[in-house]
Amino acid sequence: MPLPTPARHARAAGYALAVLALAGCSAGEGVRDDGPAPTPSASVTASPLWPDHPGSVAPAKPGQGFHARGPVPGVTVPDGDLTRIEGVRLLAADPATDRAVQSGLKECPDGPSCRLRPPAYADLTGDGKRELVLAYDDLGRTILWVYTAVGEQAHTVLEYAGRPGTSAATLGSDLVVTEPAGGRNRESDTTLRWNGSELAPLPAASDPAKGASKARPSRPSDDSLIQPAGTDGPGRD
Numbered sequence: 001m002p003l004p005t006p007a008r009h010a011r012a013a014g015y016a017l018a019v020l021a022l023a024g025c026s027a028g029e030g031v032r033d034d035g036p037a038p039t040p041s042a043s044v045t046a047s048p049l050w051p052d053h054p055g056s057v058a059p060a061k062p063g064q065g066f067h068a069r070g071p072v073p074g075v076t077v078p079d080g081d082l083t084r085i086e087g088v089r090l091l092a093a094d095p096a097t098d099r100a101v102q103s104g105l106k107e108c109p110d111g112p113s114c115r116l117r118p119p120a121y122a123d124l125t126g127d128g129k130r131e132l133v134l135a136y137d138d139l140g141r142t143i144l145w146v147y148t149a150v151g152e153q154a155h156t157v158l159e160y161a162g163r164p165g166t167s168a169a170t171l172g173s174d175l176v177v178t179e180p181a182g183g184r185n186r187e188s189d190t191t192l193r194w195n196g197s198e199l200a201p202l203p204a205a206s207d208p209a210k211g212a213s214k215a216r217p218s219r220p221s222d223d224s225l226i227q228p229a230g231t232d233g234p235g236r237d
Contacts (some may be wrong), residue, residue, distance in 0.1 A: 048169040049120035049133055069096055071153040080149040082132040087119045090147060090154055091134065101136055101138055101143065104213060122170045126146075131157070133175070142166040142220045144177065146199055156197040158192065 048195045072094045088108045091097045108114040115137045121130035125148055132147040132154075133167035141213045142165060158175075160166070165180040174191050192199040 006047065047171075048167060049122070049135075049207065058211060069094075069156040069159070071150070071155045072147075075154050077149045077152045077154050080129060080152055082147060082149050082154065083121060085132070085154065087134045090132070091116075091136075092147070094156065096156070096159075098138075098143070100138060104136070104138070120168075122175070124170075124173060124175055124199060125157075126173055135167065137164065140164060144168060146175065157194075157197075174202075 007231060012067075072090055075085065075090060075093045086109065088105055092102065092105050104113075104115055108116045117135040117137070120133040120135075123129060124131045124146065129149060134145045135145075136143045141161050141163065144158065144160045144162070144166065145156060148153045148157050149155075162176060162177065162179040163182050163185065165182075167178050169176045169178065171191065174193050177190045177192065179185070179188045179190075191202045193202055
């Protein structure tokens with residue numbers, strides 16, 4: 001006997017739904033008035049992590065995509081609070097950091113040629129502690145990293161290399177990565193959600209960023225505050 005194919009399952013499911021729909025609207029009932037339709041809830045607005053950073057249309061290097069890695073060796077996170085660790089220190093200690101980035105970090109955080117954006121913080125894992133989000137504007141690309149604290153160790157749960165000017169925003173507890181238009185590429189949004197081990201992209205069909213508001217507030221929300229460069233706020237030892 002041949003095994004049922006996915007197509008047969010789909011047809012069977014469709015027939016079942018059709019029968020249920022007909023059963024729910026029998027001829028004897030006619031048309032019912034159940035009152036006014038419920039009002040749709042207001043959509044959630046994305047909060048940009050770097051609202052003042054302009055996009056770019058420069059030619060891009062091939063993207064590396066989304067990656068997750070293990071803990072960064074030789075770095076201790078006091079009390080698991082990533083706001084007490086400098087992003088420059090994490091990237092410099094991470095053996096997987098690109099060599100070109102490693103070289104460029106010598107100008108950071110206060111050098112005139114530093115390409116590392118100010119650190120951003122947001123709770124993306126739902127544990128009540130804020131993750132550290134970093135962005136580096138390399139030549140021809142922008143690289144994003146997300147670090148989370150496990151105990152007193154910093155784990156890289158996301159690395160993404162996209163077109164120049166790639167940025168991110170929080171949408172609830174999700175991270176929305178936006179790549180600007182450039183060349184033949186249109187602007188694109190991808191939503192990443194914590195799955196227990198990494199920030200993974202959602203399927204396009206269920207990605208709430210496709211319907212998220214593009215409005216840019218004058219400042220990010222409280223869960224995505226950015227410490228301006230040159231200040232003594234969180235993220236500096």
